Amino acid sequence: MGxxxxxxxxxxxxxxxxxxxxxxxxxxxxxxxxxxxxxxxxEAFLAAExxxxxxxxxxxxxxxxxxxxxxQKPLRHVAGGAERQDSVxxxxxxxxxxxxxxxxxxxxxxxxxxxxxxRCVAEASLAGAAAMARRVTETLKRxxxxxxxxxxxxxxxxxxxxxxxxxxxxxxxxxxxAVRARCLVVTDEVSAVETLGKRVKLxxxxxxxxxxxxxxxxxxxxxxxx
Amino acid sequence: MGxxxxxxxxxxxxxxxxxxxxxxxxxxxxxxxxxxxxxxxxEAFLAAExxxxxxxxxxxxxxxxxxxxxxQKPLRHVAGGAERQDSVxxxxxxxxxxxxxxxxxxxxxxxxxxxxxxRCVAEASLAGAAAMARRVTETLKRxxxxxxxxxxxxxxxxxxxxxxxxxxxxxxxxxxxAVRARCLVVTDEVSAVETLGKRVKLxxxxxxxxxxxxxxxxxxxxxxxx
Numbered sequence: 001m002g003x004x005x006x007x008x009x010x011x012x013x014x015x016x017x018x019x020x021x022x023x024x025x026x027x028x029x030x031x032x033x034x035x036x037x038x039x040x041x042x043e044a045f046l047a048a049e050x051x052x053x054x055x056x057x058x059x060x061x062x063x064x065x066x067x068x069x070x071x072q073k074p075l076r077h078v079a080g081g082a083e084r085q086d087s088v089x090x091x092x093x094x095x096x097x098x099x100x101x102x103x104x105x106x107x108x109x110x111x112x113x114x115x116x117x118x119r120c121v122a123e124a125s126l127a128g129a130a131a132m133a134r135r136v137t138e139t140l141k142r143x144x145x146x147x148x149x150x151x152x153x154x155x156x157x158x159x160x161x162x163x164x165x166x167x168x169x170x171x172x173x174x175x176x177x178a179v180r181a182r183c184l185v186v187t188d189e190v191s192a193v194e195t196l197g198k199r200v201k202l203x204x205x206x207x208x209x210x211x212x213x214x215x216x217x218x219x220x221x222x223x224x225x226x
Numbered sequence: 227m228g229x230x231x232x233x234x235x236x237x238x239x240x241x242x243x244x245x246x247x248x249x250x251x252x253x254x255x256x257x258x259x260x261x262x263x264x265x266x267x268x269e270a271f272l273a274a275e276x277x278x279x280x281x282x283x284x285x286x287x288x289x290x291x292x293x294x295x296x297x298q299k300p301l302r303h304v305a306g307g308a309e310r311q312d313s314v315x316x317x318x319x320x321x322x323x324x325x326x327x328x329x330x331x332x333x334x335x336x337x338x339x340x341x342x343x344x345r346c347v348a349e350a351s352l353a354g355a356a357a358m359a360r361r362v363t364e365t366l367k368r369x370x371x372x373x374x375x376x377x378x379x380x381x382x383x384x385x386x387x388x389x390x391x392x393x394x395x396x397x398x399x400x401x402x403x404a405v406r407a408r409c410l411v412v413t414d415e416v417s418a419v420e421t422l423g424k425r426v427k428l429x430x431x432x433x434x435x436x437x438x439x440x441x442x443x444x445x446x447x448x449x450x451x452x
Contacts, residue, residue, distance in 0.1 A: 141385050141416065159368075199374040220449060
C-alpha cells in the first residue's frame with residue numbers, strides 16, 4: 001500500500017476569492033513574517049510532494065501577491081464565482097486531465113505544513129476523502145433565542161473543520177453537481193460530499209492551522225512562526 | 227434598575243488550583259508582558275468596580291505570583307481541592323457574610339477586562355446567573371469512533387463557555403451541594419447550576435478572553451496586549 005500512496009498525484013485548489021476585507025483588513029495580502037499570507041500558503045503546496053499542479057481561484061489581483069516568479073510546479077489562475085462553492089467549482093473545472101485527486105485549501109490558512117498536506121492526501125487515497133480538522137476541547141453550550149444556556153453539548157467526537165480537504169476529483173465534482181441541482185449552499189467540501197452520503201476521514205492537525213481572519217489571528221500566526 | 231446594578235457587591239474567586247503543568251509549561255507563572263499570568267488576572271479584578279473582595283484558590287506558592295504587596299481590596303487565599311469543583315467549593319465557603327454575588331474565574335484567563343467583569347456582574351444581577359462566552363463561528367462536524375465525519379453540527383446557538391461566571395452566592399452553593407450529592411463531575415459552574423434546572427444568561431466577550439494553556443496561547447496573548 002505504501003508504494004501506491006507515493007504515486008498519488010494531486011492538484012491543489014487555493015481559494016482566494018470572495019470578500020477579503022473584514023474589519024478593513026485584507027487577510028490574504030497581509031504581511032506575515034515578510035511575505036503576503038497567500039504567498040506563504042502557496043509555498044506549502046509548492047513544497048508538498050503529492051501536489052503536482054496548483055490552481056489559484058480568485059480575482060486577478062490576487063496573482064500579484066505571489067510575486068513575479070516562475071514556480072517549480074504549474075500554477076494557473078482562474079476567476080472566482082459569487083459564492084465560495086462557485087469558486088471551488090471553477091477550480092475543479094480547471095484540473096488537468098489525468099489527475100485523479102484534488103486538495104482544496106483556504107488561501108488564508110498559511111501555517112499548513114507540506115507534511116500535513118501529504119498526510120491528508122495519503123489518508124484520502126485510502127479512504128476516498130479526507131480533511132484536516134481539530135478536536136474540540138472547549139466546553140460548549142447550546143443557548144436559546146435569548147442567549148440563555150440550555151445544556152452542554154457533548155464534545156466527544158466533535159471536530160472543527162480545517163483545510164486542505166482532499167477528494168477523488170470525480171467524487172467532489174459529483175458532489176458539487178448534486179449541491180447545485182438541489183440549490184444548496186455549503187460552507188466546505190466535506191459538507192458537499194456528505195450530501196452524497198459519503199464518509200470523509202478526519203486527519204488531526206499536528207500543528208496550528210488557523211485561518212487568518214482578523215489582525216489578532218495574524219499576530220498569533222507571526223508568533224507561531226517565530 | 228440602573229441604581230440597583232451599581233450597588234451589586236460581588237466576591238471574586240480566582241481558580242489557580244489543579245495541575246498547572248501541561249507540556250512542562252506553568253501557565254499561571256508564565257511571564258505575560260512583564261508580569262505573571264495570574265498577576266495580570268488579579269489586576270482586572272482589582273480594577274472591576276463591582277468586585278469587593280477576592281479569594282485566590284490554589285496551592286500556597288501561587289500567592290508568590292501576586293508579588294509582595296498590599297492590595298486595594300481584601301484578598302484571601304484558600305487551599306484548593308482534588309477536583310476543580312472542590313476548589314471552587316472551598317472558595318465559596320470563604321466568601322464574607324453579607325456578600326450576595328460571586329464571580330468565579332479561571333486564573334489562566336488574564337485578558338479579561340474590568341469592564342467585561344462588571345458587565346457580567348450586571349447581567350447576573352438581572353438574570354440571577356450570567357457567564358462570559360463566545361459564539362461558535364467555525365464549521366463543526368460530529369465524527370464516528372473511527373474519525374469519519376458523519377454530519378455537520380448546527381452552530382446556531384452554540385457558544386464556547388468562558389469565565390467569569392457570576393451567580394447569587396446562595397444559588398451556586400446550592401448547585402454544588404446538588405453536584406456533590408449526586409456525585410457528578412462538572413467542568414464549569416454553569417453546568418453545576420444547570421443541574422438545578424436554572425438558566426444562565428450568556429454574555430458575549432467583546433475582547434479576546436482566551437485561556438492560557440500552551441506557549442502558543444501565551445504568544446497570542448502577548449500579541450494582543452501589544
